[in-house]
Amino acid sequence: MFCTYCASNLLENAEICPNCGVRKFKVLNYCHNCGYEINPFQDMCTSCGIILRKSPKGTHPLAPALLTFLIPGVGQIINNQVGKGFLCLFIFIMISVYILNNLIIGFIIVGLPILIDAYLIGKKCYERKAVGKWEFF
Ligand SMILES: [Zn+2]
Ligand SMILES: [Zn+2]
Known part of the structure; x- marks a missing residue:
């Protein structure tokens, strides 16, 4: 997975990026799935097609x-x-x-x-x- 702020590679369970110190999904500059550059108004990554979640919490499992x-x-x-x-x-x-x-x-x-x-x-x-x-x- 990729940091959504600086696009550096993150461990799956990392909450905060060790490179830039920004919490996951706080700022959406890059796709978390493929690291492709996105703009904050996109709902879906144009590179890999994953849904970009804006709210920190989705539907509880x-x-x-x-x-x-x-x-x-x-x-x-x-x-x-x-x-x-x-x-x-x-x-x-x-x-x-x-x-x-x-x-x-x-x-x-x-x-x-x-x-x-x-x-x-x-x-x-x-x-x-x-x-x-x-x-x-
Ligand atoms: Zn980062
Ligand atoms: Zn993507």
Whole structure:
């Protein structure tokens, strides 16, 4: 990851850049993902296509996990993985309704991994890591 102020290389878990001393995402001069120069009015990096977050906090990862607990796949949609979210919902319905005919067992077999996935992908989004459209866990 790159310092958003001076574009020097940062460790993933660094909060403050050792080169310029500026906190991550405080000033957006460069893309955090690829180090490309950006202007503060851009929403998306023109070089790598990642969404540039302006607010220091995104959606808490528990939000997609909780929604997925109610309807499997919704958390994935909130995490901006729309196709994957609908696929998760489809698989969940197919297995628990048509194959097992039991929502509780279906939830344990299919719903739980979907829930964990929604939480872990949500956590990556929250930490502003690059997440692919079909990335799992
Ligand atoms: Zn810096
Ligand atoms: Zn970029």
